[in-house]
Amino acid sequence: MSEPLADLRGALDGALADLGLPAPKNPPSLESPRQADHGDVATNAAMLVAKAAGRQPREVAEELAQRLAVRLGPALESAEVAGPGFLNLVLSDQWYVEALQTVLAAGEAWGGGGADPVRSVNLEFVSANPTGPIHVGGTRNAAYGDALGRILAFQGHAVHREFYVNDFGSQIRRLGESVQARARAEEPPEGGYQGAYIADLAAQIEGAADLPTDQVAQLAVEIMVAQAQRSLARFHVLFDRWFSERSLHEGAPTPVEHAFEVLDGQGRTFREDGALWLRTTEFGDDKDRVLERSTGEHTYFASDIAYHQEKRERGFDLLIDVWGADHHGYVPRMHAAYRALGGGEDELELLIMQFVHLVEGGERGKMSKRAGEFVTLDDLVDDIGVDAARWFLLARSHDTTIDLDLELARRDSSENPVFYVQYAHARIASVLRKAGPERLAQALAGPPGVPAGGLHAGERALLRRIIDLPDEIREAADRRAPHRIATYALETAQLFSAFYRDSQVVGAEPEVETLRLRLAVAAQRALATALELLGISAPEEM
RNA sequence: GCGCCCGUAGCUCAGUGGAUAGAGCGCUCGCCUCCGGAGCGAGAGGUCGCAAGUUCGAAUCUUGCCGGGCGCGCCA
Known part of the structure; x- marks a missing residue:
């Protein structure tokens, strides 16, 4: 089979x-x-x-x-x-028993490998501005992008994860000015940044008061990026590359200039009012967009186009960008620009993350970056832990706003779904320990057989769900919907709990015990795989 | 005004053409001579925002309205 x-x-x-x-x-x-x-x-x-x-x-x-x-x-x-x-x-029971054998034979690979066709995917996510710590919205983006990457990779796709660092432009200058003002004990500039981290930067950067502002800005960015890397690593999110926006403006020609040439070659640009424009309206945007201002400066859009052209030239056959909800208005022009570069319509996917509200005792917290009153990734992890944070951010569809109940998330009891799932996994581990390695090995060695009394309803229901795993993962991958894996994990944990309640495993009739041990192993693998895809730990004991 | 997302149980949300719409929390009530009681269950609770349409069949697709969030720069 x-x-x-x-x-x-x-x-x-x-x-x-x-x-x-x-x-x-x-x-x-x-x-x-x-x-x-x-x-x-x-x-x-x-x-x-x-x-x-x-x-x-x-x-x-x-x-x-x-x-x-x-x-x-x-x-x-x-x-x-x-x-x-x-x-x-x-x-028939015979079908079920053979299906179980298939699951066990697949081992840790069960549920994966469904990519068809296999694609080379560049997955860009988080890409939070280095002008402040990563806040809750960025954390949701991180959890989502990372889980999506795990799912696509498990399906067999080649996944390259990338963080685009906005280390160029006016906001970076403002960051430098804000830090410098702080170092000089002056008021922050108009529209500048505030908060304790600005004071930290001012203290960490030696000579911040006197260095050229550009240099202060670059040093501040370096520190902020390093901090983001630490925070994300702690959140179990790793990137293959941190791509510098600044690098798009270096070299001869610069990648931005190169992208302009590509667009010009396609006949998509024109000059008007002293500015260089891209005719995005030819691809469905509602107005044309400026690439180079009349002052000669390049827009952020120019960087983004150059970045996507650069990714194209690296040879990926699918680019996925995960963006925050506040950038959704930017989607049509980016698609238009990509096509203006000569790219295919289905080679670029822009996924929009909706907002997160933290709820504590029925009240929503505030997250204003400028005011410095935001909850950061580190704050959230300190409060509820990596596993709970990832679970609650991943258990819902990316295109719905969510309220995250901190009070529920920090509970260590079965009322908390992530705890419930992990507990089921640990409990299986405990049962298997109880059986002992020899008995377990013997049970797994087979051959698979149908016990005299046949399979019980609870056994069939649990096994049926385990058999569903490949389809569930395929759906989660195709729909870019990691939350389906969370739903699956919870249902599987519930089915195991019901099975465990009704069916004694260790100490049952030998052939029944064999079947149930095999089933327990398969259930544990399904749970472990689901948790792994979400980046959540699957503990052997709790 | 235009565009995108959302509207499903008291609350938070699953469910993108199928049968009697589900879960978690909250509430009420049960279960410890038994492999993990930090556990396991049962129950109450729903005009799927409203109205038309398509279909053998609609929470799901279409259109219009209502409500909420976000966005509409030669900012990033």
Whole structure:
């Protein structure tokens, strides 16, 4: 048996072909029905093809059931047509036991490797301005980008993680001025930065009061970047490259100038009012955009275009940028610019993270960077820990704003979902320790067998969920939706808990104990994999 | 005004064409001679913002409205 659900899908496709029915436009479902009396696997295949074939769905389902019975043989216990044309399949214990064997044989690789086709992905995320510490929004971006990277990599994609450092331009000058003002005990400049970290920078930079402002600014950026690297590493987020915006303005020609040449070669730029413009309206933007101001300075947009051109030239076949919600208005012009460079529409994905509100006792905290009253990544990790922070930031879809309940997040009890999942993992480890290494090795050595009494409902339900893992990961990857993995982890932990409650593992009849030990190992792997993809620890004991 | 995101249980949110819409928290009530009780459960609680439309079938797709968040610089 290869991957169990893939086998079923193959059998279903084959059965449709047997009947001379066209393959449906959308792949038929193979879902675990919520209702227990709807079988182990339900499919809507008959309803999908009935119309095109001009047939009654239930009639098609009946014929499909017969063909599946032939193709699946002893794997299929029964197939029943229900409702408007669903086909509910009950799989045999033998099928389940063989599926479990497949899971165990795959080991840590179970659930991964589904990339099709394999792509070379540049994943740019966080990219927070080095004018201040990383705050909660950046932390969510970090957790999301990192988890997405883990999922894509587990699928088999080549993932290169990058942090774009905005170490150039007016805000950096303002940072230098702010630090220098502080060092001179003067008021910060108009629109400058405040907060304790500015005082720290002023103290750390020797001669900050007297050095040229540009130099103070660069030294401050270096310190801030190093701090961001430490904070992110502590949050289990590592990058392959920290890309300097400043570097886009160095060399001859500079990457920015090179990008201008590329755009000019495509005939996309023009001069007006003394400025250089890009005709982004040709690609759906609502107005054209300035690349070089009438003063001769380049805009931030020019840097960004040069950066994306540079990434293109490095040979990635997919660029993903994860941006904060406050930049969403920038999306159309970036897409337009990418196409103006000659890039393909589906080579660049811009993902927008919505905001996070921290909630404590029903009250929302404030996060204003300039005022210096923000909660930073380090503050959050100090408060609730890496695992809880990552869980609560990752458990929800990236395009919904979230309220993070700090009071719940810091609890060490099963009321806290991340604790509950980790506890289930640790508990399995404890059961396996109880069985002992010899007994465990013996159980895993097989051969797989169906115990005399057959499988119980709780065992089948847990195993069914473990078998779902590859599909879940594929969905999470394709939809850029790490939160699905969190949902999966919680459900799997709940199913294990129910199984554990109802079924004695260690000390059961030998062949039953063997099955349950194997199941426990598989459940532990599924949980460990899900947690790993979220960057959350899977403890052996707590 | 225009654009993007959101509107699902008291609260926070899953669920992007299928059957009787789910979870966590909160609330009420149960379970320790038993592999981890820092645990395990049960129950109450919902016009899926509103209205049309498409479909055999809509929380899900379309359109319009209402409500909330964000954005609309030769700033970054």
